[in-house]
Amino acid sequence: MTLVVDASVVAEVLLNTRRGGVAGRHLDDHHVVAPQHLVAEVVSVLRGWSLGGHLTDREGRLALRELDVMGIELLPVEGLLPQVWDLRHNLSAYDAMYVVLARAIDAPLLTLDERLVRAAPDCARLAN
Numbered sequence: 001m002t003l004v005v006d007a008s009v010v011a012e013v014l015l016n017t018r019r020g021g022v023a024g025r026h027l028d029d030h031h032v033v034a035p036q037h038l039v040a041e042v043v044s045v046l047r048g049w050s051l052g053g054h055l056t057d058r059e060g061r062l063a064l065r066e067l068d069v070m071g072i073e074l075l076p077v078e079g080l081l082p083q084v085w086d087l088r089h090n091l092s093a094y095d096a097m098y099v100v101l102a103r104a105i106d107a108p109l110l111t112l113d114e115r116l117v118r119a120a121p122d123c124a125r126l127a128n
Contacts, residue, residue: 003030004102005072006095007041008112009127010034014042014063014070015055019112023127026110033073033105035097042067080104090119099123 005027012020013027046063049055055063077084080100087096095116102109102123109124111117117124 002107004109011045036074
C-alpha cells in the first residue's frame with residue numbers, strides 16, 4: 001500500500017524521537033511517497049532544532065544522510081498546483097501539497113500535525 005508522509009513524520013523518524021518511533025512503525029511494508037518539497041521542509045525542521053540547541057551538528061548531518069536512504073519516493077506536484085491553490089484559505093502551501101498528493105493518488109497522509117488532520121480528515125491520519 002502507498003502512504004504519503006509529511007515532514008513532521010520524517011523529521012521525528014530521522015531523529016529517533018519517541019513520536020518518531022511510533023510514526024516509524026506505520027511506515028513498515030508501505031511504499032512511502034511525498035511531494036518533492038519534503039526535502040527542503042525536513043532540512044528546515046532540522047535547522048530549527050539545531051538553532052534551538054536541540055540537535056548537534058553531528059546529529060543533523062547524520063539525519064540528512066539517513067534521509068537520503070529512507071527510500072521515500074519524491075513526486076512532482078506541478079500538475080496539482082490548481083488544487084493546492086484551492087486550499088489556500090485552510091492550509092499552508094506546504095501542507096496543501098501533501099493533502100493534494102494524497103487525494104490524487106488515493107493514499108492516506110501520515111502526519112504528526114493534529115491541525116492538518118482536522119483540516120483534511122478525508123486523507124490525513126495522525127501517526128499515534
